[in-house]
Amino acid sequence: MLTGLAVAVGVVLTAGQCFVHRLEVGRLQDLRRRAEQRLGVALAGSSVVLSEQDLDLRYTWVSGADRAESYIGLGAGDLFDPDSCRRLDAVKRAVIGSGRPHRQQMTLAAPGGPPQIFDSYFAPRRDRRGAVVGVIASSINVTEQVTCLSALRRQEEQLCLAAELGRLGTFEWDLETGAIDLSAETRRIFGLAATGLVLPADLRRHIHPDDREILARETDRARDPAGDGVLAAKIRVVTADGRLRCLEMRARTIFTPTPGVRACRQIGAVQDVTGTILAEQALRAAEAEALAAQSSKARFMAAASHDLRQPLQALNLYFAVLAARISAAEAMVMARIEDCVGRLNDLLGHMVDLNKLDAGVIVPKPRSLVLMPLMRRVAANFAAAASAKGIAIRVAPSLATGWTDPVLLERILANLMSNAVRYTAKGGILIGCRRRGGRLWVEVHDTGIGIPDDKIGEIFEEFKQIGNDERNPENGRGLGLAIVRRIAALLGVEIRVWSRLGQGSVFAVEVPSESDPRSRPRPLSYRPADTTIVG
Incomplete structure (x- = not known):
């Protein structure tokens, strides 16, 4: 009787323990499912990938339901190019062999794909007895971050180089604590030690006494929340070795957000402009x-x-x-x-x-001018000299009119005609008007000795002559074309030259028309200008 009762009690207790065990197992499974759900949600919102691999480095689990089944049983060689696979497997085998975790940033590439940078953490996976049975890994693609940081680092290096080449120093002043962060160039400009704490009073001692009040006033103005927050000042500083330097300073004030707006920082730059001022x-x-x-x-x-x-x-x-x-x-x-x-x-x-x-003593007096009488007068003045050499001067008929100073234009043409007569031994000389590209030109053609291409740029300089190395006064003094260039600059017109050695030259003088903007009344002043020369 008692034995049967004991057996019944034992059965009841065993059944109760089994029921409790099943309840505990169910609770733990529920907790696991909830944990996996939470982990899934967390991983879905991040770029971190978790994975487990066995001793053969084959994936047994990958976080993310959409990736798990497709990766199971694959190895690194199925996902990455040979070089990436070799390096990745070497790290995993080192973790399995040492039993210690390892973190490394690696550049990996899928076959035919661009390189990607991963920040990965590898740890040994152990069974209940502590034996290593594989690898657990977490990886995050940091390609974009690394690329941005690299670009930022290059820009910072370029900025530092530009600041160094431009002798531009920077500073940041914490207005609440008084701490000042100075670049190496700023320390050099002020003659301060390369390292060590610097306070506002240390800088103030180096500022020239006459400029301290100016800087203080500009600093207070820049700190005013009602202003633009910009500090701009030119000051002098006395360096530690007693030298006086002139600086340009610009800074921008950073204010705290509302409410209670107040200045909290000033970020700026200083440049040594002593050399520029000198x-x-x-x-x-x-x-x-x-x-x-x-x-x-x-x-x-x-x-x-x-x-x-x-x-x-x-x-x-x-x-x-x-x-x-x-x-x-x-x-x-x-x-x-x-x-x-x-x-x-x-x-x-x-x-x-x-x-x-x-000296600018001569002031042009432009007016409307019929060019034919002026050209005839210039030709007549040199007719006797040309006839004595057996050459003829011909004037091409023209009805053209221009807007210029007749006296100065005649002086230009007289000098050009003088050269044409002097350097023409046979043939003749022609003076006339021609329009080129909508512009009016008076041209002097001759059949003289011509000008070498490499000498055309020199003939408008003082005392420069072609073929008169002995300085024979009968061949002129080399000042005529220098005067032509200066008069042309005074009138604001161009002189053009075409020449062929042994065949002759053409000198063309631009003459503004009455509709030309240069013909309108304006303040007159002498300004040297380059003569346009076309060879």
Whole structure:
């Protein structure tokens, strides 16, 4: 009886224990499902991938329901190129062999795909007895972050290099704590030690006493929330070794968000502009010296024009008196002397003209101008000299009109005609008008010696001549085209040249039309301009 009761009680207890066990197992399974669900939700919202692999490095589990089944049984060789597979498997085998976890950033690539950067953590997977049975891995694709950080690092390096080359220092001032972070260039500019704490008082001691109030006022203004928060100041500093430096400072104030807006930081830059200021001072001094020299030259040439022309004019009078009292032989000597005086007078006149053009004394007086009478007058003035050499001057008929200073244009054409007569031994000379590209030009054509291509740029310089290395005065003095260039610059027109060695040259002078913007009234001033030369 008792034995049967004991058996019944044992059965009941066993059944109860089984029921409790089943309840506990169900509870634990429910907790596991809930944990897996939570992990799944967490992983679904991140780019982290968890995986388990066996000792053969085949995947046995991969997080994410959409990936689990497709990866089971695969190895790294099924997912990555051979090189990536070799490196990845080597890391996993090292973890299995050592039994220690390992973290590494690796660049991996799928076959035919672009390289991707992964930040991975590998740990040994153990069974209940602690034996290593595989690898657990977590990986996250950090390609975008690494690329951005690399680009940011390059930009920072470029900025640092630009700041170094431009001698630009930076600073950040915490207005709440007073701490100042200075770049190496800022420390160098102020003559501070390369390392160590720097306080506002340390910088203030280096600022020139006369500029401290200016900087304090600008700093307070930049801290005012009602302003634009920009600090801009030019100050002087006295470095630790006693040198005076001039700085440009610009900064922007950072304010706390509302409510209670207040200045919390200032971020800015300082640049040492001492060299620039010294260069500007030297330039101003050089300009003043050049102006003084120009003024002195003008005074000298004015005096020379007056004082030298008087004796030359007196000599001409003496020649006239002596002409009736000397013999034929003496007359030949007298003619040579008179010719030398005439050339000296011409040279002096050219030099005075150049000086007037450089000094801006001559002011153009443009007006409407019929060009045909002016061209005929220039041709007539050189007809005798051309006839003496057996060459003819022809004027092409034209009804063209322009807007320019007739005196200055005639001076240009006279110098061009003089050169044409001088350098033409046979053939002839033609002067006429032509329109090119909607612009009016007066052209002087000759059949003279021509100009070498490499010499065209030199002929408008003072005392530069072609084929007159001996400086024969009968071939001119090399000032005519220099005067032409200056007059053209004064009128704001172009001079163009076409030339072929041994066949002749063409000099073309631009003449503005009445509708040209240059013909409108405007303040006149002399400004040197490059002569356009087309060879």
